[in-house]
Amino acid sequence: MSALRAGRGLLLLLLLQCGHSFGAPPPRSFSVDYKNDCFQKDGREFRYISGSIHYNRIPRVYWKDRLLKMYMAGLNAIQTYIPWNFHEESPERYNFSEDRDLEHFLKLAQDIGLLVILRPGPYICGEWDMGGLPSWLLKKKNIVLRSSDSDYIAAVDKWMGKLLPMIKPYLYQNGGPIITVQVENEYGSYFACDFNYLRHLTKLFRSHLGEEAVLFTTDGAGLNYLKCGSIQDLYATVDFGPGSNVTAAFEAQRHAEPHGPLVNSEFYTGWLDNWGSHHAVVPSARVAKSLNEILAVGANVNLYMFIGGTNFGYWNGANEPYSPQPTSYDYDAPLTEAGDLTEKYFALREVIKMYNKIPEGPIPPSTPKFAYGTVGMKKLQTVSDALEKLSFSGPVKSMFPQTFTELNQVFGYVLYRTTLPVNCSTPTPLSSPLNGVHDRAYVSVDGVAVGILERNKALTVNVTGKAGSQVDILVENMGRINYGGGINDFKGLVSNLTLGKDALLGWTIFSLSIDEAVRQGILGETKPTEQPQPAQLSLSLPAFYQGSFIIPDGIPDLPQDTYIKLPKWRKGQIWINGFNLGRYWPSRGPQVTLFVPSNILSTAAPNNVTVLELEEAPCGPGSCSVEFTATPILNATTANSKPFTKKDLLL
Numbered sequence: 286m287s288a289l290r291a292g293r294g295l296l297l298l299l300l301l302q303c304g305h306s307f308g309a310p311p312p313r314s315f316s317v318d319y320k321n322d323c324f325q326k327d328g329r330e331f332r333y334i335s336g337s338i339h340y341n342r343i344p345r346v347y348w349k350d351r352l353l354k355m356y357m358a359g360l361n362a363i364q365t366y367i368p369w370n371f372h373e374e375s376p377e378r379y380n381f382s383e384d385r386d387l388e389h390f391l392k393l394a395q396d397i398g399l400l401v402i403l404r405p406g407p408y409i410c411g412e413w414d415m416g417g418l419p420s421w422l423l424k425k426k427n428i429v430l431r432s433s434d435s436d437y438i439a440a441v442d443k444w445m446g447k448l449l450p451m452i453k454p455y456l457y458q459n460g461g462p463i464i465t466v467q468v469e470n471e472y473g474s475y476f477a478c479d480f481n482y483l484r485h486l487t488k489l490f491r492s493h494l495g496e497e498a499v500l501f502t503t504d505g506a507g508l509n510y511l512k513c514g515s516i517q518d519l520y521a522t523v524d525f526g527p528g529s530n531v532t533a534a535f536e537a538q539r540h541a542e543p544h545g546p547l548v549n550s551e552f553y554t555g556w557l558d559n560w561g562s563h564h565a566v567v568p569s570a571r572v573a574k575s576l577n578e579i580l581a582v583g584a585n586v587n588l589y590m591f592i593g594g595t596n597f598g599y600w601n602g603a604n605e606p607y608s609p610q611p612t613s614y615d616y617d618a619p620l621t622e623a624g625d626l627t628e629k630y631f632a633l634r635e636v637i638k639m640y641n642k643i644p645e646g647p648i649p650p651s652t653p654k655f656a657y658g659t660v661g662m663k664k665l666q667t668v669s670d671a672l673e674k675l676s677f678s679g680p681v682k683s684m685f686p687q688t689f690t691e692l693n694q695v696f697g698y699v700l701y702r703t704t705l706p707v708n709c710s711t712p713t714p715l716s717s718p719l720n721g722v723h724d725r726a727y728v729s730v731d732g733v734a735v736g737i738l739e740r741n742k743a744l745t746v747n748v749t750g751k752a753g754s755q756v757d758i759l760v761e762n763m764g765r766i767n768y769g770g771g772i773n774d775f776k777g778l779v780s781n782l783t784l785g786k787d788a789l790l791g792w793t794i795f796s797l798s799i800d801e802a803v804r805q806g807i808l809g810e811t812k813p814t815e816q817p818q819p820a821q822l823s824l825s826l827p828a829f830y831q832g833s834f835i836i837p838d839g840i841p842d843l844p845q846d847t848y849i850k851l852p853k854w855r856k857g858q859i860w861i862n863g864f865n866l867g868r869y870w871p872s873r874g875p876q877v878t879l880f881v882p883s884n885i886l887s888t889a890a891p892n893n894v895t896v897l898e899l900e901e902a903p904c905g906p907g908s909c910s911v912e913f914t915a916t917p918i919l920n921a922t923t924a925n926s927k928p929f930t931k932k933d934l935l936l
Contacts, residue, residue, distance in 0.1 A: 315327075333361055333362040333400065333464070333585050334585075335362035335586065335587040336364070336587065336619075339593075340387065342597075352399060357646070358619070359634055359637035359638055359644070360399065363591075366411050367404065367417075370420065375421060404466075407431075407486075410768050467500075468519050473511055474510060484516065487500065491518075511540060522538065522550040525549060535547045546584070555567045559609065560610070563920070573635070580637075593618045595613060598867060601868070603774075607771075609724065609764040611875070612866070619633055652845070654848070655843065655846070656914050659910045659911070663810070665808045668759055671802070671829065676796060681794045682793055686779075688723075689762060698759055698762070701777075701778055702792065706789070712748065714745045714747055714783075717780070717782055720740060720741060721779045725740065727758070735824075800865055823901055828898060830896045845883050847913045848879065851912075853903035855871075859896055
């Protein structure tokens with residue numbers, strides 16, 4: 286026995302001398318292997334097949350369902366952005382709770398068995414308002430975003446000083462799921478080409494995350510993009526969609542990275558939509574064929590998007606020339622906006638199965654949908670009538686119009702009020718000569734709707750009235766530009782309006798806290814006081830409407846997800862139980878229905894539906910309604926739409 290004990294003691298001593306201890310796993314590592322043109326994970330060659338999911342577009346209660354479906358498709362990683370403005374809507378007021386609980390999302394991914402490719406910005410694009418940058422940066426009017434501008438850098442340093450220490454424990458080498466971290470995003474597509482900025486970010490990320498973290502950049506698969514987007518010490522990757530020449534795309538990456546793993550950081554499974562265009566549809570066979578070509582050459586790939594989700598509230602972005610994205614971010618992805626399984630999901634799973642072992646077990650099913658039917662709506666107040674309830678901060682007097690930023694308003698609506706300085710007995714042009722309506726303005730004179738001004742589209746309306754007549758202009762922020770040189774996107778009336786040839790002066794401006802008013806339930810009914818609207822205009826004053834419906838609590842499995850559609854309503858915003866679902870605009874399309882996740886519905890109390898209709902409700906003297914359906918409509922054609930083409934995908 287003594288000899289046996291001595292032998293065990295010697296073995297234990299040898300193990301300790303070799304740096305091991307009982308129960309302690311070997312150190313985790315993840316790195317770029319330039320010699321063998323691959324990633325190394327724990328000392329072994331590794332290739333990821335990843336999918337994009339944006340936690341900010343999916344209710345927290347559904348994160349696990351969506352991640353499980355991604356895992357069961359054969360993915361071994363996910364990719365996600367961190368939108369700065371989602372977590373710091375006002376300076377130094379940080380929110381990482383509930384649907385913004387980033388750490389919970391990262392833990393869920395790891396628990397399911399998925400690695401994480403993290404894209405913390407500071408700029409993300411992502412068809413998200415201002416590309417994820419907070420609009421309060423525009424307090425300095427001439428700020429050069431995404432550059433070495435000292436005020437921008439100071440804000441970035443402060444934000445990353447909060448965010449990156451949160452991320453560090455979740456790096457792979459620290460026991461977490463994060464294998465790579467992107468610095469900035471598609472910088473080669475931006476005009477600044479500021480290498481000092483990229484160097485500063487590199488140093489900043491290294492100071493917080495350490496030297497072992499694998500940091501990377503992403504740019505279009507062309508030398509003109511990589512020229513300003515790539516820099517030493519950040520591993521350069523490319524992005525491209527189906528139908529691209531895979532060999533040529535990776536040859537572009539090889540110009541920036543002669544050795545190391547081939548990586549497509551955004552392989553497009555579908556494409557984004559804009560109001561007034563056809564819903565983008567990319568055939569499953571085309572996506573599967575290109576995915577197979579990418580995997581066949583041993584490349585790493587991230588499928589963008591694997592699930593798109595929803596731009597709830599006001600979070601959608603916009604493209605240039607100004608063209609905002611709708612509420613749905615379905616993206617024609619393998620999982621729908623509501624997380625449903627599609628033909629594309631199974632087609633891509635079959636391709637992935639050729640290269641990765643597919644997990645055993647059932648795939649979580651699509652969530653059930655329920656058609657709650659028709660809900661009658663009654664008119665409450667017009668925006669003008671409800672001003673005292675909506676404008677918590679009170680009116681601001683100004684000689685000239687002020688922007689949302691100057692008013693400390695981030696999203697939503699602002700009402701600008703002035704008077705006609707002269708008699709306009711004949712129609713007189715009210716104009717925005719410098720295209721200063723950002724983004725859509727609903728004009729009324731003495732309580733009569735007279736027209737709509739719209740950025741880049743309608744710069745003049747004709748008005749009549751007496752000197753001193755009240756002019757109300759309700760301006761809607763339709764979403765800030767998220768890509769290109771126009772991300773310095775100020776909202777509201779950003780330049781003077783003219784009546785005839787003279788500038789309108791002397792404004793009373795009301796910042797509207799509509800979301801808070803809806804949450805508090807303070808909008809009441811009023812007797813009709815507005816003037817009759819001219820029939821030929823087919824336009825009425827912006828007004829609120831409300832209805833409710835009951836979901837019985839004795840039926841198993843209710844509430845369930847649903848979709849809401851607004852037959853014959855024109856354009857506006859919807860709230861259910863105080864939750865801002867987003868914008869509707871069926872008259873322009875292609876989106877007709879809005880996704881309603883079950884977590885915002887109740888069986889314990891009536892469910893309140895509030896609608897702000899901006900143009901014309903189909904109510905008239907009788908009743909009007911909205912409808913809850915089990916089927917989404919995202920592809921309604923419009924009069925001014927153009928077909929989605931392969932060229933769109935390759936942009």
